[in-house]
């Protein structure tokens with residue numbers, strides 16, 4: 001995998017002739033898989049152009065107080081993002097623009113929320129048969145605050161588009177969580193689904209695990225791992241890092 | 252092994268078990284039969300320590316220890332195993348992760364992956380389980396029979412002393428029931444002191460696992476105790492006689 005490091009709010013020198021970086025814009029014209037890590041960042045503003053190719057991005061940010069505004073322009077392309085965050089605080093705006101027929105974004109995000117986190121996700125279906133799958137999974141810790149606003153917009157040209165939004169926040173102790181899923185659709189020929197769940201883990205599941213000899217704490221940890229990792233596709237060393245972080249909070 | 256004395260249990264403010272008594276000796280096989288809704292699964296859960304089922308009176312003694320206040324994980328590690336009527340689906344958790352964590356908790360140390368896979372493959376072969384089930388999410392998308400086999404797999408991996416089988420036969424076709432029963436019997440053959448409590452509303456499973464004692468549970472109380480013939484009588488004549496008996500008891 002190719003690593004793109006964004007350090008101190010700047011894209012570090014990136015030596016790969018398949019990717020063209022111009023200021024804060026990253027242009028992808030060839031299919032490939034890339035890892036993006038935000039290091040020591042507090043203010044990010046990036047534009048990703050995916051032109052006629054399939055791109056997999058694995059994004060991560062750890063221990064930052066981060067403010068992000070990223071735009072992903074997909075033109076004749078398919079973008080898959082798998083993203084993991086564990087930050088001090090987050091304020092994030094993401095814009096996904098699906099310009100051409102059959103353009104697609106699959107977005108899978110997992111998060112351990114410590115402080116205050118705000119996410120605004122806009123998905124703009126600007127052509128027919130465009131597909132968006134937006135998946136968020138968060139565990140919010142004691143006294144944290146987390147808020148998702150997800151807007152799927154389909155203009156008149158977007159016939160036969162498919163929109164999925166699925167957000168689950170598991171609240172531990174007392175934390176404040178909100179999800180606001182919106183679907184603004186101008187026409188009928190669209191398949192749209194959304195599911196939003198906020199809550200703790202199911203007691204019945206915890207009883208089941210404990211009845212097999214697993215302690216309350218370890219049962220919780222199994223469920224947390226399941227929630228954060230089951231849908232996330234990441235390379236082995238990233239997965240190790242996430243497991244280390246989970247171990248840090250739930251020893 | 253297990254001794255339940257004067258037990259009252261309520262759930263959702265409703266009393267389900269009332270002055271319930273039961274004594275199970277090492278190595279014996281007991282059956283509790285009864286129509287739907289009389290409290291059979293409640294009994295199994297209260298023995299396992301589900302805290303939604305409140306013990307309002309009486310005691311549960313296991314291996315000479317009062318376990319009333321113990322959490323389910325501690326009871327499991329003492330050797331109690333419950334194969335639930337409807338084994339739960341645990342989103343996102345792989346069966347392998349789950350089984351290995353359970354085995355490690357029981358062993359008090361981390362079970363290595365290699366060790367685990369060897370044991371697991373042997374046990375699942377004996378149960379004629381599909382190999383892929385180990386890698387799937389716990390019980391998610393499993394057929395009724397596969398869920399039950401997964402419970403019996405856990406028996407083979409966790410080595411309990413006392414096994415509760417709550418409606419094990421539901422969801423199992425005849426061939427699978429035979430395989431499962433054979434595995435349970437060979438487990439018991441190997442560990443002769445193992446006691447088994449079979450909970451069922453039908454006597455089908457008893458054709459394969461012969462009980463020493465058969466009890467009839469009606470409205471939270473045992474109203475009759477006998478041997479295998481009692482189960483045969485119920486199969487032929489149903490529960491009506493016993494329901495009438497329980498009404499007589501209530502009137503008194």
Ligand SMILES: Nc1ncnc2c1ncn2[C@@H]1O[C@H](COP(=O)(O)OP(=O)(O)O)[C@@H](O)[C@H]1O
Pocket residue numbers: 262263267285286287288289290291292293294303
């Ligand atoms: N978790 C629960 N919440 C509320 N009521 C329950 C619960 N579990 C059992 N009950 C009630 O207790 C009674 C006995 O149920 P159960 O033990 O499942 O019966 P059985 O297994 O004999 O069919 C029923 O009336 C049932 O509705």
Ligand SMILES: [Mg+2]
Pocket residue numbers: 291292293336418
């Ligand atoms: Mg039942």
